[in-house]
Amino acid sequence: MRRALLISVPYFWLLVLFLVPFAMVFKISLSDSVLAIPPYAPTMKEGIWALLTQLDFENFTFLTTDDLYWKAYLSSVRIAAISTVLTLAVGYPVAYAMARAPEEWRATLMMLVILPFWTSFLIRVYAWIGILSTEGFLNQFLFGIGLISEPLTILNTPTAVYIGIVYTYVPFMILPIYAALERLDGSLIEAAEDLGCSRLQAFWLVTIPLSKNGIIAGCFLVFIPALGEFVIPSLLGGSSTLMIGKVLFEEFFSNRDWPVASAVAVILLLILIVPIILFQRNEQKQAEADQ
Amino acid sequence: MAETVFAPWDDPNETPLITFQNVTKRFGDFVAIDDLTLDIFEREFFALLGPSGCGKTTMMRMLAGFENPTEGAISLAGKDIAGVPPNKRAVNMMFQSYALFPHLTVWDNIAFGLKRDNLSKDAVATRVEEMLKLTRLQKFARRKPHQISGGQRQRVALARSLAKAPKLLLLDEPLGALDKKLRQDTQFELMDIQEKTGTTFVIVTHDQEEAMTVASRVAVMDEGRIIQVATPERIYEGPNSVYVADFIGDVNILSGTAKPFGREMYQVDWGGGTLATAASAKPFSDGQSCHLAIRPEKISITADRPEADNAVQGKVLDIAYLGNLSTYYVELPTGQTIKAQTANTRRISRRTFTWEDPVWVSWTATAGVLLDS
Numbered sequence: 001m002r003r004a005l006l007i008s009v010p011y012f013w014l015l016v017l018f019l020v021p022f023a024m025v026f027k028i029s030l031s032d033s034v035l036a037i038p039p040y041a042p043t044m045k046e047g048i049w050a051l052l053t054q055l056d057f058e059n060f061t062f063l064t065t066d067d068l069y070w071k072a073y074l075s076s077v078r079i080a081a082i083s084t085v086l087t088l089a090v091g092y093p094v095a096y097a098m099a100r101a102p103e104e105w106r107a108t109l110m111m112l113v114i115l116p117f118w119t120s121f122l123i124r125v126y127a128w129i130g131i132l133s134t135e136g137f138l139n140q141f142l143f144g145i146g147l148i149s150e151p152l153t154i155l156n157t158p159t160a161v162y163i164g165i166v167y168t169y170v171p172f173m174i175l176p177i178y179a180a181l182e183r184l185d186g187s188l189i190e191a192a193e194d195l196g197c198s199r200l201q202a203f204w205l206v207t208i209p210l211s212k213n214g215i216i217a218g219c220f221l222v223f224i225p226a227l228g229e230f231v232i233p234s235l236l237g238g239s240s241t242l243m244i245g246k247v248l249f250e251e252f253f254s255n256r257d258w259p260v261a262s263a264v265a266v267i268l269l270l271i272l273i274v275p276i277i278l279f280q281r282n283e284q285k286q287a288e289a290d291q
Numbered sequence: 292m293a294e295t296v297f298a299p300w301d302d303p304n305e306t307p308l309i310t311f312q313n314v315t316k317r318f319g320d321f322v323a324i325d326d327l328t329l330d331i332f333e334r335e336f337f338a339l340l341g342p343s344g345c346g347k348t349t350m351m352r353m354l355a356g357f358e359n360p361t362e363g364a365i366s367l368a369g370k371d372i373a374g375v376p377p378n379k380r381a382v383n384m385m386f387q388s389y390a391l392f393p394h395l396t397v398w399d400n401i402a403f404g405l406k407r408d409n410l411s412k413d414a415v416a417t418r419v420e421e422m423l424k425l426t427r428l429q430k431f432a433r434r435k436p437h438q439i440s441g442g443q444r445q446r447v448a449l450a451r452s453l454a455k456a457p458k459l460l461l462l463d464e465p466l467g468a469l470d471k472k473l474r475q476d477t478q479f480e481l482m483d484i485q486e487k488t489g490t491t492f493v494i495v496t497h498d499q500e501e502a503m504t505v506a507s508r509v510a511v512m513d514e515g516r517i518i519q520v521a522t523p524e525r526i527y528e529g530p531n532s533v534y535v536a537d538f539i540g541d542v543n544i545l546s547g548t549a550k551p552f553g554r555e556m557y558q559v560d561w562g563g564g565t566l567a568t569a570a571s572a573k574p575f576s577d578g579q580s581c582h583l584a585i586r587p588e589k590i591s592i593t594a595d596r597p598e599a600d601n602a603v604q605g606k607v608l609d610i611a612y613l614g615n616l617s618t619y620y621v622e623l624p625t626g627q628t629i630k631a632q633t634a635n636t637r638r639i640s641r642r643t644f645t646w647e648d649p650v651w652v653s654w655t656a657t658a659g660v661l662l663d664s
């Protein structure tokens with residue numbers, strides 16, 4: 001009885017916070033757009049029968065007719081994937097250095113990684129506008145040291161989006177990799193060297209495989225939220241970057257076309273389910289290996 | 292025909308495989324190895340024995356290449372190995388923690404070092420199979436380290452470190468994690484493998500019984516120094532100091548002053564009523580303070596006064612029953628206790644002595660060793 005209760009808690013959580021909202025969004029995605037409040041029809045008030053007969057997949061078909069949508073999806077996947085690779089390239093060395101740092105420093109270093117979360121995400125992204133804009137700190141600095149004569153255009157380009165995403169999500173990459181590297185027994189590296197590996201070979205053949213789970217976890221923790229990212233591309237990417245999060249926002253608030261926006265969201269979720277399931281598998285496998 | 296005894300250390304024409312020449316290792320201010328000089332010969336099974344923290348692992352790590360001596364030189368096969376990285380030394384180490392690669396199967400763990408040598412696939416496979424057979428691990432080749440028992444893991448570590456046929460194999464407390472029975476079996480297995488492969492083994496242990504069982508020679512260490520290096524028998528029968536006598540096995544130490552008494556004979560005034568007679572090749576001057584070390588099994592315990600060089604009366608204070616042996620703690624009138632050990636050839640109910648019995652303990656003049664420190 002107690003057991004059943006305990007098991008039911010996460011399911012209840014999933015039901016209330018995920019399945020119910022999803023069902024609502026899904027229902028809206030099957031409705032029609034109208035000029036009313038709420039801006040879709042049919043609603044619950046019209047009764048179950050009306051509801052069932054009037055719902056259709058029109059909005060989903062609409063998404064296939066305008067190539068804006070699939071281009072936005074594709075562009076989002078590409079941007080999220082590239083940002084994930086960049087975040088890994090930045091995060092891995094940081095995590096490695098942290099794991100190698102003297103024991104008494106590690107807590108402080110960890111603190112430094114988490115510290116940015118103490119300020120609002122929005123403010124931190126805004127701050128990047130001040131850094132990256134044509135008259136921003138970065139250009140002024142590069143001018144100052146005489147490295148450039150023309151200001152660099154970074155703001156409102158995909159580069160700014162990559163910078164923003166890497167900056168925002170790098171802690172999510174560092175933490176799982178650090179956790180994996182910190183547990184790594186130093187004598188394994190010595191054993192590898194003892195058996196004839198150079199430092200680099202030992203890193204490649206032992207350190208990387210043994211931090212694989214951390215790498216995978218970090219990549220998913222970056223890729224999944226980056227795919228639906230809205231704030232960073234709209235603040236830093238300007239009109240030149242197309243991301244599905246921005247499209248979703250515009251459908252919802254500018255066009256007030258809730259049904260189409262919901263359809264966009266449903267498709268986004270379906271795209272995300274694949275990496276989420278893969279991520280879960282990885283976590284499960286690691287949990288099993290730990291036993 | 293008598294077999295030739297393996298004793299290259301007694302042969303001045305033999306060149307040692309490993310030489311430590313006045314090696315000192317410091318970590319900051321801390322002296323881990325203190326001006327140590329030592330020769331180890333080919334095909335030896337050399338044991339480093341000492342309490343925890345005395346520098347045994349540090350010596351191994353210097354041989355493997357993970358640490359460099361602060362002063363002095365270590366040479367392997369005549370060549371100074373300072374600065375040669377671990378992957379360029381014909382030395383392999385079996386780690387105290389085994390350090391098996393958790394992401395690789397038993398097979399791949401053993402093949403790991405071989406693959407680094409650019410051997411052909413077939414050559415690697417042949418050698419791995421050979422090692423699996425030697426360590427009786429064929430059945431577990433496809434398992435991961437976490438899927439096998441502690442004893443099997445230890446054999447994988449051994450197979451992996453032997454696979455490259457190193458000139459020198461370092462074993463850092465290889466059997467520490469095993470229970471007693473398995474440890475004994477493995478000790479014999481190790482000796483067997485050492486004999487078959489002809490590899491030179493240096494083993495670290497803090498278990499004196501283990502060192503005595505497996506080693507051709509034992510070095511007893513303390514605080515970064517080697518106190519004595521000798522064969523197990525010589526270390527046991529002729530320790531050169533109270534420290535070694537005390538560290539290896541059980542011992543009675545009678546402290547007093549020496550008085551020459553005939554050729555290589557001394558009388559020791561140890562405050563036990565009568566003077567003890569002891570033979571010693573090492574000279575002592577009249578009145579020099581000394582310690583007489585006698586193993587409990589060399590002391591007899593009898594009801595009546597025996598005909599012996601040394602005999603004192605006391606009463607049984609305590610009896611430690613060890614199954615095959617019993618140790619009697621005999622209290623002398625002076626308050627000192629002497630341990631005497633006898634084999635339990637009879638059942639315990641027929642035991643000759645019991646608590647509070649008056650008894651005589653006796654030993655011969657050559658039973659003990661006279662030590663000056």
Ligand SMILES: Nc1ncnc2c1ncn2[C@@H]1O[C@H](COP(=O)(O)OP(=O)(O)O)[C@@H](O)[C@H]1O
Nearest residue numbers: 318321323341342343344345346347348349350
């Ligand atoms: N890297 C190091 N830094 C500082 N001290 C060390 C280091 N390695 C070993 N020591 C010290 O050297 C001494 C000998 O250590 P070790 O060789 O590991 O002893 P053991 O005989 O138990 O194997 C110990 O007191 C240890 O604290």
Ligand SMILES: [Mg+2]
Nearest residue numbers: 344347348387
């Ligand atoms: Mg040690």
